[in-house]
Amino acid sequence: MADGPGPQLRPEAGLTFPPGCAYIGSQFVPMSEAKISVLDWGFLRSDATYDVVHVWKGRFFRLDVHIERFLNGIAKLRMELPFGPERLQAILAECVRRAELNDAYVEMILTRGTSPTFSRDPRDAINTFIAFAIPFGSVANADQMTRGVNLHVSSIPRIGPDSVDPTVKNYHWLDLVAGLYEAYDAGAENVLLVDGDGNLAEGPGFNVFAVNDDQVTTPDRGVLEGVTRRTALELLAELQVKAKTAPLSIAALKAADEVFITSTAGGVMPVGRIDGVAPSADAPGPLTQRLTERYWAKHTDPVWSVGVDELPTLDDWRRDD
């Protein structure tokens, strides 16, 4: 093609890729080369499920729980992973090794894929598996970790559990993104969405917890059952703090002694303000601090974590197929 204006990649447009390694089309490639077809139903219809696990100091945290959730989502969407869990582990470990990362954000994705005839019947599609490892990322930045994230409660209801099963981790994020813009317009940094009854649901990639009179509550329905949420509930039990999953009203959230959010991207993170109200004086509350310490301490415990180099390599995955 001759020179001139055309659909070229312009470096000056700021299109850069993080360092890291992806597995796509059965090959390991740098992030900048990890691309899918525009005809993939994952892209055209958000028809996909995924999971994110992190690696901290060279160890995967609760990889078994993340894989279990990923496989459950795949089964619920009536898709099929083209290999077993042992090979999945080997691929994820290989992405981290090749990326040469000690602390990593590791994503696994299965999309509906494309059908060879471009048929509209999802049964004709060949599912596409993608994985990647990039540097560890957090919902809350360093500043927010010390003073707490400034949240806005949106009146936008999270997509209902009767429409899309929230326990299948998915890319239906237009409600969450609309909520983020609402939060920015209100001068906040992040957002919480409500459920159909006006109680709290979740934010973009995180669950929420409120501490009222030494009793901890996190919403029980209409949310992705986060691995960090589950971990927080288990660690609160270890700390002998009462915790329950139950409806959480906006009034109870704003009256809380402490509020924190949880995600694989960042762990346990303090909330500083909710629509201007500061539950714990613009700092992590005492329970949030104890829980955060315990959460990171578990990352070197072999019961909760596994070293990247302890996992099967691609040379021995065949045992499981």
Ligand SMILES: *Cc1c(COP(=O)(O)O)cnc(C)c1O
């Ligand atoms: C991933 C995610 C979370 C947090 O789950 P973790 O397993 O703790 O990372 C919460 N809500 C939504 C919508 C998510 O996609």
